[in-house]
Amino acid sequence: MKTTTQTQEWTYAREETQDSGSERLFLNMGPSHPATHGVLRLMLELDGDRVVKCDPVIGYLHRGDEKIAENMTYNQFIPYTDRLDYLAPLHNNVTYVLAVEQLAKLQVPPRCQAIRVMCCELARISSHLLGLGAYGMDAGAMSIFLYTFTQREHLYTLFEKLTGARFTTSYTRVGGLTRDIPPGWLEAVSAFLDQFIPALDEIEGLLTRNKIWLERTENIGIISREDALAYGLTGPNLRASGVDLDLRRDKPYSGYEQYDFDVPIGTKGDAYDRYLVRMEEMRQSVRILRQVIKTFPPGPWYAEEARKIFAPPKAKVLTSMEELIQNFMLVTTGPQIPPGQVYFEAENPKGALGFFIVSKGGGVPYRLKIRGPSFSTLSILPKLVPGHMMTDITVILGSLDFVMGECDR
Amino acid sequence: MTIAFYNALKAQFPGLKQDMGQDMPVLEVLPKDYRALFEFLKTVHGYDMLMDLTAVDWGLHSADWPGTTRFSLAVHLFSSTQKSYLRVISSIQESTQHPSLSALYPAANWHEREAFDMFGISFQGHPDLKRILMWDGYPYHPLLKDFPLAGIETDLPAADVAEATKATVIAAPMMGGPFRASGQGAASQTPSSQAEPQALDESWTESRPKPSCLKL
Numbered sequence: 001m002k003t004t005t006q007t008q009e010w011t012y013a014r015e016e017t018q019d020s021g022s023e024r025l026f027l028n029m030g031p032s033h034p035a036t037h038g039v040l041r042l043m044l045e046l047d048g049d050r051v052v053k054c055d056p057v058i059g060y061l062h063r064g065d066e067k068i069a070e071n072m073t074y075n076q077f078i079p080y081t082d083r084l085d086y087l088a089p090l091h092n093n094v095t096y097v098l099a100v101e102q103l104a105k106l107q108v109p110p111r112c113q114a115i116r117v118m119c120c121e122l123a124r125i126s127s128h129l130l131g132l133g134a135y136g137m138d139a140g141a142m143s144i145f146l147y148t149f150t151q152r153e154h155l156y157t158l159f160e161k162l163t164g165a166r167f168t169t170s171y172t173r174v175g176g177l178t179r180d181i182p183p184g185w186l187e188a189v190s191a192f193l194d195q196f197i198p199a200l201d202e203i204e205g206l207l208t209r210n211k212i213w214l215e216r217t218e219n220i221g222i223i224s225r226e227d228a229l230a231y232g233l234t235g236p237n238l239r240a241s242g243v244d245l246d247l248r249r250d251k252p253y254s255g256y257e258q259y260d261f262d263v264p265i266g267t268k269g270d271a272y273d274r275y276l277v278r279m280e281e282m283r284q285s286v287r288i289l290r291q292v293i294k295t296f297p298p299g300p301w302y303a304e305e306a307r308k309i310f311a312p313p314k315a316k317v318l319t320s321m322e323e324l325i326q327n328f329m330l331v332t333t334g335p336q337i338p339p340g341q342v343y344f345e346a347e348n349p350k351g352a353l354g355f356f357i358v359s360k361g362g363g364v365p366y367r368l369k370i371r372g373p374s375f376s377t378l379s380i381l382p383k384l385v386p387g388h389m390m391t392d393i394t395v396i397l398g399s400l401d402f403v404m405g406e407c408d409r
Numbered sequence: 410m411t412i413a414f415y416n417a418l419k420a421q422f423p424g425l426k427q428d429m430g431q432d433m434p435v436l437e438v439l440p441k442d443y444r445a446l447f448e449f450l451k452t453v454h455g456y457d458m459l460m461d462l463t464a465v466d467w468g469l470h471s472a473d474w475p476g477t478t479r480f481s482l483a484v485h486l487f488s489s490t491q492k493s494y495l496r497v498i499s500s501i502q503e504s505t506q507h508p509s510l511s512a513l514y515p516a517a518n519w520h521e522r523e524a525f526d527m528f529g530i531s532f533q534g535h536p537d538l539k540r541i542l543m544w545d546g547y548p549y550h551p552l553l554k555d556f557p558l559a560g561i562e563t564d565l566p567a568a569d570v571a572e573a574t575k576a577t578v579i580a581a582p583m584m585g586g587p588f589r590a591s592g593q594g595a596a597s598q599t600p601s602s603q604a605e606p607q608a609l610d611e612s613w614t615e616s617r618p619k620p621s622c623l624k625l
Contacts, residue, residue, distance in 0.1 A: 058541060058542065059540075059541060059542040059543060059544065062542040062543065064551060066527075066552060067551055067552055067556075067558060068558070071558050102431070102432060103431075105431065227515075229457050229458050229489060230457075230514060230515045230516065231515050231516050232458055232459055232460060232514070232516030234460075243489055245489050245492070250492040251492065340430075340431055341430060341432075341435075341483075341496075342430075342431065342432045343432055343433065343461070343483075343485050343494070343496060344432065345460065352460065354460060354461055354485070356461060356463060356483060356485070358465050366465075367465045367466070369461065369463040369483075371460060371461040371485075375519060376516055376519070378519075379515070379516065379518060379519040380515075383515075408542060409542075
């Protein structure tokens with residue numbers, strides 16, 4: 001495992017154990033390893049096949065998003081939010097604009113809220129499907145990946161119809177959206193949901209009572225309730241440890257209080273519980289989506305009165321002087337947000353994604369801090385991994401379902 | 410935040426200031442009470458989750474304004490039982506050693522490392538205060554307001570590779586993009602790849618020249 005870029009501390013650690021006469025293997029896992037889901041690097045100390053010490057090294061995907069945010073207008077930053085949790089870009093878009101809107105004390109119309117809820121839940125299904133596919137593959141269940149990616153393909157088609165992009169959606173704007181839903185989109189979502197539940201049953205049939213799957217995941221990576229809270233775990237990882245906390249229900253935003261859904265929680269907090277919680281969450285997302293489609297409100301899809309925040313429709317910009325000026329000011333100076341400080345968190349697929357925005361007024365944030373849920377999730381690894389077998393690491397990493405984009409920012 | 414809760418806190422920590430923020434209650438604590446306040450909030454009031462810990466840099470010239478310090482620490486707590494948020498802010502100077510919360514909230518460990526990495530704030534009693542997002546040996550703190558957006562040329566992280574290749578980490582070329590670069594346009598003599606990108610806030614303007622300490 002000797003590489004040219006071996007760090008100094010690594011060498012020290014090796015010398016120390018050689019002095020004490022024990023036989024330890026120092027193993028470097030990542031940053032380019034298929035099971036590390038991106039560019040996570042683990043420095044492992046092994047005693048035989050058992051992990052004694054695990055030291056995660058992050059930062060390989062650090063792009064300085066927070067520095068960049070301080071230098072551009074609020075709307076210009078939306079494409080950067082796509083690249084935080086890049087498996088659920090639509091949800092990041094929504095969370096970010098909700099934070100800015102809270103700072104601006106802006107309320108968007110019900111139709112806009114409903115579209116955003118649909119974005120969030122479709123993104124959640126998409127993210128959980130990928131998480132599940134990769135998790136299965138890490139544990140050796142290769143075929144799951146094919147089933148989940150077939151479903152994700154349907155979702156990407158829906159995203160493309162809605163936003164014009166399959167992956168980096170940049171769909172929301174402060175005070176609204178880039179566009180209304182296209183004709184026939186709700187029916188297309190309905191059709192997707194109708195075929196999705198049987199497909200999910202099929203995936204569950206492959207895994208949930210599968211002897212090999214149970215052997216690989218049960219009692220592996222147990223996170224106690226206390227540890228989960230102490231390390232700031234959120235989302236499905238926290239709920240799998242038995243903490244009944246879901247921001248959609250407990251701190252409702254974007255009209256989530258109108259919809260009826262259950263919050264699944266685990267009992268043991270092992271890798272199998274995390275799998276079960278995500279499976280049930282997808283079903284609950286389908287339930288929410290069906291309610292939104294049933295009660296889909298008419299009316300405007302952006303905050304019409306927010307003239308200093310949301311750009312008017314293009315047709316008006318091209319025909320009316322006032323709207324032309326309004327559009328010009330918004331493009332050059334950005335949406336005008338009052339001074340203040342806001343911290344807003346929403347229930348993203350990976351956990352609570354938070355934005356802390358300090359504004360001195362005007363179109364540019366003075367400081368924008370991103371609280372990526374995966375950052376906190378990974379901070380538990382030094383405590384969680386030791387004691388497990390080397391081969392269990394891939395299962396633990398898969399079950400935590402993190403993404404380095406929002407960890408390193 | 411209820412009145413009773415605030416009074417209980419105020420009796421314990423006389424220097425405490427309270428404010429109803431537009432998103433959550435805000436407590437401003439003196440640096441000397443910082444650690445004790447969190448212990449009180451966690452054990453007595455059930456704020457059991459530390460969601461986020463970060464700093465805000467008020468700029469090189471912030472000391473010119475009365476009553477302002479260089480940094481504010483902002484900590485966001487959440488109570489999983491009462492489902493409520495709380496923001497605690499503390500104004501600190503560059504030089505002050507700040508107590509670490511990582512023994513109380515293990516979640517603070519990485520967040521404090523990030524604040525150290527990005528702002529150079531050191532936390533007393535932190536078990537392993539080293540860089541987290543930038544590499545070990547990186548000489549700057551990039552989220553400081555006086556650090557340029559394009560970055561500064563530095564050595565490669567791996568000394569042996571740097572020696573063999575004679576390469577360095579170069580600053581980002583700031584052509585195009587959403588940043589305002591000075592010297593852009595046909596009339597300008599400076600090629601845009603060499604123009605200094607300007608932050609859109611008040612720093613790095615003609616009236617406030619870039620600080621010379623960075624030696625670009």
